[in-house]
Amino acid sequence: MPEVKKPNPARRNERSRHAILDAARELIREVGYAKVSIEAIAARAGVGKQTIYRWWPSKGAVVFDSFLALSGDPEEGEGMALPDTGDIEADLKLVMRATVAEFADPHFEAPIRALNLEIISDSDLAAQYREKLARPVEDVKKARLRAAQQAGQLAADADLDLVLEVLYAPLYQRWLHRSGPLTAEYADALVDVTLKAFRP
Amino acid sequence: MPEVKKPNPARRNERSRHAILDAARELIREVGYAKVSIEAIAARAGVGKQTIYRWWPSKGAVVFDSFLALSGDPEEGEGMALPDTGDIEADLKLVMRATVAEFADPHFEAPIRALNLEIISDSDLAAQYREKLARPVEDVKKARLRAAQQAGQLAADADLDLVLEVLYAPLYQRWLHRSGPLTAEYADALVDVTLKAFRP
Numbered sequence: 001m002p003e004v005k006k007p008n009p010a011r012r013n014e015r016s017r018h019a020i021l022d023a024a025r026e027l028i029r030e031v032g033y034a035k036v037s038i039e040a041i042a043a044r045a046g047v048g049k050q051t052i053y054r055w056w057p058s059k060g061a062v063v064f065d066s067f068l069a070l071s072g073d074p075e076e077g078e079g080m081a082l083p084d085t086g087d088i089e090a091d092l093k094l095v096m097r098a099t100v101a102e103f104a105d106p107h108f109e110a111p112i113r114a115l116n117l118e119i120i121s122d123s124d125l126a127a128q129y130r131e132k133l134a135r136p137v138e139d140v141k142k143a144r145l146r147a148a149q150q151a152g153q154l155a156a157d158a159d160l161d162l163v164l165e166v167l168y169a170p171l172y173q174r175w176l177h178r179s180g181p182l183t184a185e186y187a188d189a190l191v192d193v194t195l196k197a198f199r200p
Numbered sequence: 201m202p203e204v205k206k207p208n209p210a211r212r213n214e215r216s217r218h219a220i221l222d223a224a225r226e227l228i229r230e231v232g233y234a235k236v237s238i239e240a241i242a243a244r245a246g247v248g249k250q251t252i253y254r255w256w257p258s259k260g261a262v263v264f265d266s267f268l269a270l271s272g273d274p275e276e277g278e279g280m281a282l283p284d285t286g287d288i289e290a291d292l293k294l295v296m297r298a299t300v301a302e303f304a305d306p307h308f309e310a311p312i313r314a315l316n317l318e319i320i321s322d323s324d325l326a327a328q329y330r331e332k333l334a335r336p337v338e339d340v341k342k343a344r345l346r347a348a349q350q351a352g353q354l355a356a357d358a359d360l361d362l363v364l365e366v367l368y369a370p371l372y373q374r375w376l377h378r379s380g381p382l383t384a385e386y387a388d389a390l391v392d393v394t395l396k397a398f399r400p
Contacts, residue, residue, distance in 0.1 A: 034321070113320065120376050121234070121317055130379060159389070161380060162370070166393055169373040170365035176320050179330060180361060189359070193366055197397035 019045040020052055024066040025111055033063065033114030060118045060125055067115050068132060082144035088153045089195055091144065096167070096187035103175045104182040116176065138164060158198040167194045219245040220252055224266040225311055233263070233314030260318040260325055267315050268332060282344035288353045289395055291344065296367070296387035303375045304382040316376065338364060358398040367394045 023044035027036045038059055042049045056062045083091045102108055119126045138161075145163055148154040154163070167190055174180045223244035227236045238259055242249045256262045283291045302308055319326045338361075345363055348354040354363070367390055374380045 117317060117321055120313065120320070123378060126378055130377070134377075134379075162389060162393065165370035165373060166366055166397075169369035170362070172373055173365060173369040177330070177334075178323060178326055179334075189362060193362065193397045196399075197366075197393045199396075 016045065016047050016051060017055065018069075020047060020055075020062065021066040021069045024062050028063065028066075028111045028114045029107075033110075033117060036063075038062070060122055063114060063118055064125055064128065067111065082141060084144060084147060086151065088144075088148035088151070089191060092167070092191045092194070093188050096171075096191055097184045099168075100171060100182050100184065100187040103171065152200055154195070154198050155200045163194060163198050166197055167191070216245065216247050216251060217255065218269075220247060220255075220262065221266040221269045224262050228263065228266075228311045228314045229307075233310070233317060236263075238262070260322055263314060263318055264325055264328065267311065282341060284344060284347060286351065288344075288348035288351070289391060292367070292391045292394075293388050296371075296391055297384050299368075300371060300382050300384065300387040303371065313376075352400055354395070354398050355400045363394060363398050366397055367391070 020041060023041045024036070027040055027044060036059065038049055038052055041059075041062060042052055045052075052062060056065065083094055085091055103112070119129050141164055142160045145154060145158075145160050149156050149158065170190060171182070171186070174186075175182060180186070220241060223241045224236070227240055227244060236259065238249055238252055241259075241262060242252055245252075252262060256265065283294055285291055303312070319329050341364060342360045345354060345358075345360050349356050349358065370390060371382070371386070374386075375382060380386070
């Protein structure tokens with residue numbers, strides 16, 4: 001039998017989906033979240049507006065998924081782990097310096113701020129964000145903190161949600177409000193303060 | 201000479217200004233920031249749209265001033281002070297419990313969230329916010345922390361900006377992301393952790 005070329009709708013859908021998510025991120029970076037429209041995303045991605053509305057109910061939902069796509073396949077998340085050299089101070093400083101550098105990077109500034117505005121204003125999206133993005137990452141961090149508890153480097157009864165808040169929330173607030181410098185020294189200070197606060 | 205009733209433009213302006221600011225706050229509470237328009241504020245306040253644009257360049261600016269008005273005359277701020285019983289732990293717990301209760305109050309939820317979205321998305325407004333609202337309040341808090349340093353209750357070399365971030369940023373992030381309960385116990389835990397972190 002001669003080979004017949006059939007269209008492959010699944011593959012075409014996947015290609016459109018990627019094009020839409022890439023377009024959403026690019027446009028946010030270029031013109032800012034407020035000025036991005038579903039129309040502009042559709043035009044950039046080379047698809048019809050209806051294609052976007054078939055998969056997403058709102059601009060916020062597309063933006064959210066475009067960041068989810070950026071953070072990789074959630075299945076891969078199972079392989080995530082924080083460095084564990086046995087020295088919680090050194091390991092956390094490595095992680096926090098990288099996190100501070102990321103927040104300070106102008107390339108990430110616009111899209112991360114756009115995502116945060118969506119999460120803050122839309123409680124449904126906030127719940128999705130917690131479930132799909134924040135919680136898996138927090139679980140990874142808590143696993144490292146638990147190892148530090150077992151090694152006697154953190155109080156055994158420390159509330160790990162509170163540990164993560166004390167470590168990350170000051171950086172988050174400083175970045176959101178542009179209220180102070182985001183430096184390696186600041187990253188180190190946050191680790192020092194957190195370890196002192198939750199010392200055994 | 202007979203008394204002549206003259207119109208008093210200054211007083212009329214002041215009345216319009218108050219009506220506009222009240223209308224802005226009321227509408228945000230009722231329909232949410234995104235759905236409030238300059239037109240709706242003007243209609244509610246009984247003034248023309250042009251009256252608003254004469255005094256404010258944008259919706260964000262009106263909203264900002266409506267909150268500034270709520271926090272009272274800045275001149276009065278000079279009289280502000282945190283409680284000082286000599287016991288920094290008790291004083292901070294009193295203040296933090298009140299702050300947590302305010303964030304947890306649904307009456308304040310919508311307008312405070314609207315203000316925060318403005319500040320996060322608009323760096324000029326963020327600078328104004330820091331200058332006019334945040335910094336004066338922070339100065340008052342730092343005065344109390346300095347007294348605690350002198351009393352040997354906080355490390356003499358503690359960075360007071362960092363102390364305030366560790367104390368308030370976790371609460372702020374938890375409220376913004378709706379990521380945990382806002383309770384008196386949480387307020388106390390933040391004070392305990394902060395005092396341990398900055399112990400002499």
